[in-house]
Amino acid sequence: METILIVEDDPAMLRGLKDNFEFKGYRVLTAADGETALNAALDKKPDLIILDIMLPKINGYEVCRLIRQEKLDMPIIILTAKGEESDIILGLNLGADDYVTKPFSIKELLARAAAFLRRSRQTDQDVYEFGDYRLDIPARKFTREAEEIKLSPKEFKLLELFLKKPGRALTRDEILNAVWGYDCYVGPRTIDRFVTTLRNKIEPDPHNPSYIHTIREIGYKFEPPE
Amino acid sequence: METILIVEDDPAMLRGLKDNFEFKGYRVLTAADGETALNAALDKKPDLIILDIMLPKINGYEVCRLIRQEKLDMPIIILTAKGEESDIILGLNLGADDYVTKPFSIKELLARAAAFLRRSRQTDQDVYEFGDYRLDIPARKFTREAEEIKLSPKEFKLLELFLKKPGRALTRDEILNAVWGYDCYVGPRTIDRFVTTLRNKIEPDPHNPSYIHTIREIGYKFEPPE
DNA sequence: CAAAACGGTAACAAAACGGTAACACGAAAG
DNA sequence: CTTTCGTGTTACCGTTTTGTTACCGTTTTG
Numbered sequence: 001m002e003t004i005l006i007v008e009d010d011p012a013m014l015r016g017l018k019d020n021f022e023f024k025g026y027r028v029l030t031a032a033d034g035e036t037a038l039n040a041a042l043d044k045k046p047d048l049i050i051l052d053i054m055l056p057k058i059n060g061y062e063v064c065r066l067i068r069q070e071k072l073d074m075p076i077i078i079l080t081a082k083g084e085e086s087d088i089i090l091g092l093n094l095g096a097d098d099y100v101t102k103p104f105s106i107k108e109l110l111a112r113a114a115a116f117l118r119r120s121r122q123t124d125q126d127v128y129e130f131g132d133y134r135l136d137i138p139a140r141k142f143t144r145e146a147e148e149i150k151l152s153p154k155e156f157k158l159l160e161l162f163l164k165k166p167g168r169a170l171t172r173d174e175i176l177n178a179v180w181g182y183d184c185y186v187g188p189r190t191i192d193r194f195v196t197t198l199r200n201k202i203e204p205d206p207h208n209p210s211y212i213h214t215i216r217e218i219g220y221k222f223e224p225p226e
Numbered sequence: 227m228e229t230i231l232i233v234e235d236d237p238a239m240l241r242g243l244k245d246n247f248e249f250k251g252y253r254v255l256t257a258a259d260g261e262t263a264l265n266a267a268l269d270k271k272p273d274l275i276i277l278d279i280m281l282p283k284i285n286g287y288e289v290c291r292l293i294r295q296e297k298l299d300m301p302i303i304i305l306t307a308k309g310e311e312s313d314i315i316l317g318l319n320l321g322a323d324d325y326v327t328k329p330f331s332i333k334e335l336l337a338r339a340a341a342f343l344r345r346s347r348q349t350d351q352d353v354y355e356f357g358d359y360r361l362d363i364p365a366r367k368f369t370r371e372a373e374e375i376k377l378s379p380k381e382f383k384l385l386e387l388f389l390k391k392p393g394r395a396l397t398r399d400e401i402l403n404a405v406w407g408y409d410c411y412v413g414p415r416t417i418d419r420f421v422t423t424l425r426n427k428i429e430p431d432p433h434n435p436s437y438i439h440t441i442r443e444i445g446y447k448f449e450p451p452e
Numbered sequence: 453c454a455a456a457a458c459g460g461t462a463a464c465a466a467a468a469c470g471g472t473a474a475c476a477c478g479a480a481a482g
Numbered sequence: 483c484t485t486t487c488g489t490g491t492t493a494c495c496g497t498t499t500t501g502t503t504a505c506c507g508t509t510t511t512g
Contacts, residue, residue, distance in 0.1 A: 075331055092242030093249070098329040099238070112329050119327070119334075140395040140441050152499055153443040189459085190501055196461060207460090214459070216509080378488055415470085416490055422472060433471090440470065442498075457510070468499070474492085481486070 002117055003027040005046040007037040007063065008079070009055055017050065020106050021113070034058025041067050041074075048113055049076045051096070053087060061094050068095035075116040079104070128163040130211070130224040133202060135163055149201055154179060158194055159202075162212065162222035169221040195220055228343055229253045231272040233263040233289070234305070235281055243276070246332050247339070260284025267293050267300075273346065274339055275302045277322070287320050294321035294408035301342040305330070321408035354389040356437070356450040359428060361389055375427055380405060384420055385428075388438065388448035395447045421446055 004026045008014040014030055021028045029044055031037035033056040041049060041063075049067070053060035064076055075097040080087040088099045097116065100109050128135045132145045140156065142149045151159065157179045161170070175191055176184070195214075199206040213221045230252045234240040237258070244254045255270055257263035259282040267275060267289075275293070279286035290302055301323040323342065326335055354361045358371045366382060368375045377385065383405045387396070401417055402410070421440075425432040439447045 073331075073333060077329075088238040089241045089245060092239075092332060093245045095332075097331040097333075115327070115329050116331070119330070138394050139447065140444060154500070186500090187502055189503085192459060193461075193501075195459095199460095216458070380489070412489090413491055415492080418470060419472075419490075421470095425471095442469065453512105455510105455512085457508105459508085460506085462503105462505090464501105464503085466500085466502100469497085471495085471497100473494090476491080477489085479486100479488085482484085 001025070001027050002048070003029060003044065003046040004113065005029045005031065005037065005040055005044070005049045007031045007034070007049065007055065007060070008052040009033060010052075016106070017109075020110060024110060024114075032056075034060070034063045037063050038066055041072060042070060045072065045074070047074055048116055049074060050079065050109070050113065051076055052079045053091070054081070061090055064091065064094045064096050077109070077112060077116070128160075130163070130166075135159060144202075151201070154194055155198055155201070158198060162220075166222050166224050169215045169218050171219045173219075175219055191219075227251070227253050228274070228347075229255060229270065229272040230339065231255045231257065231263065231266055231270070231275045233257045233260075233276065233281065233286070234278045235259060236278075242332070243335075246336060250336060250340075258282075260286070260289045263289050264292055267298060268296060271298065271300070273300055274342055275300060276305065276335070276339065277302055278305045280307065290322050291320045291409065297407075301346065303335070303338060303342070321403065350390065354386075356389070356392075361385060370428075377424075377427070380420055381424055381427070384424060388446075392448050392450050395441045396445045398445045401445055417445075 004021055006014060006017050006021065006028060008017060008030075009032050011032070014032065018028045018030055029040050029046060031040050035057045037049075037051070037055070038058065040046070051060050051063060055063070058066075060078060064078065067076065076095065077098045077100060078088075078091040078096045079102055080091065080099055081102050088101075091099055098112055100112065126137050128137075133149075134143050135141075136143070137160065142151050142156070142159065158175070161175065161178045170178075172188070172191055176186070179194075180186055180190075195212060196206075199209055199212055202211060203209050211222060211224070213223055215221050230247055232240060232243050232247065232254060233256075234243060235258045240256055240258065244256055247254050255266050255272060257266050261283045263275075263277070263281070264284065266272070277286045277289060281289070284292075286304055290304065293302065302321065304322045304325045305328055306325055307328045324338055326338065350363070352363050354363070359375075360369050361367075362369070363386065368377050368382065368385065384401070387401065387404045398414070398417055402412070405420075406412055406416075421438060422432075425435055425438055429435050429437060437448060437450070439449055441447050
């Protein structure tokens with residue numbers, strides 16, 4: 001679960017933010033002053049920080065700067081009173097990623113936070129490896145110990161999806177959307193067929209799959225070795 | 227010193243970006259609308275353009291298209307608020323090189339910009355060799371063991387592209403943009419024809435290509451020997 | 453335990469895709 | 483002015499890929 005640190009000294013506002021983010025399913029840490037905030041950031045390494053500028057002890061800019069000085073690079077969204085353009089500029093210069101001006105819509109803040117978290121979640125690699133296998137996306141090449149294994153376009157996309165979401169049970173719908181696209185209507189058994197051919201190409205024993213597991217009623221799951 | 231043109235209509239964001247890039251040691255030009263941006267690009271020929279899509283007067287796509295129409299080929303990174311894949315594809319088709327969706331992290335934007343500048347800084351080689359072949363770019367001459375092989379202009383550009391991106395699967399769009407230009411609309415089979423003639427000139431067995439490989443549904447890939 | 457639901461898979465037909473020869477057109481060269 | 487060359491399009495062909503179906507075994511459910 002993703003952790004968010006909210007730094008805000010107005011108790012009512014803090015409470016409101018906390019409830020909203022928790023309702024969305026995030027784990028929320030809070031801090032009411034700069035010092036606490038800094039310690040929490042260094043200690044708990046949250047995935048995102050929402051940072052008010054006006055703070056007791058250490059102000060928001062300083063917190064921002066110090067966090068970056070510690071080489072932490074989680075996104076920071078600063079909350080700044082309306083219209084203070086210079087605040088925004090200063091904030092961005094000290095390493096903030098985005099700003100929201102007060103008064104703000106909670107919906108907007110939630111949306112921006114979600115966008116940052118989505119982005120940092122998907123760090124697409126160029127090359128994926130598991131066991132002896134290696135999928136090179138830019139070269140569009142799948143190999144097992146230097147020996148190329150030919151994959152059709154759909155097979156390639158399917159394997160790519162599995163490798164990008166290892167250990168996660170993917171529903172048939174998710175697979176369909178990712179590999180066949182959103183407006184494509186293929187029969188319900190098409191996925192199975194492609195999983196079978198993929199298994200035949202990568203599983204040591206296709207009848208007892210060790211990589212691509214069937215999750216009954218749901219879909220499939222790719223489980224890398226180790 | 228490298229010059230960057232930043233096109234963004236939100237003054238606070240523009241200022242923040244400008245400061246960050248200046249801090250990194252770039253010379254920064256700015257524009258707040260499409261018309262100004264276009265003039266600045268044509269006039270000052272920056273090394274990189276960071277281009278917001280939502281702009282007054284002329285929108286970002288149009289700016290992008292017009293810049294390419296003028297045969298300027300500096301990298302363009304578009305900033306798009308909508309994470310819609312179709313928008314991104316539209317942008318890339320109009321000649322953009324990369325996109326960053328808002329909200330974005332400044333760090334990431336700086337990193338991408340640096341990557342593009344690094345790439346364009348390294349002056350391309352003058353001569354490329356593979357197997358017995360040798361492509362001399364300044365002399366516009368292609369030889370096999372001292373014996374010249376005549377290439378038409380388009381064939382030359384195509385081979386040049388392949389040699390510059392060895393081992394990478396190039397999409398038809400990438401090839402089209404690089405060889406035919408951004409605003410050129412030739413039929414979808416034209417590339418294939420030129421690949422065929424190229425193969426006939428360089429492949430020992432054109433029916434079983436060892437250099438220029440077909441990647442179904444994607445495009446082609448040049449694979450140098452060893 | 454029987455029936456139903458579900459997934460594995462072989463076989464097949466249709467569609468998609470790329471290779472390429474032939475052709476048309478215009479520009480450049482002779 | 484004629485010829486040659488470069489370019490882009492089209493049509494035909496073979497291959498690969500894809501989606502569906504049917505049949506089967508296994509698991510779940512009532």
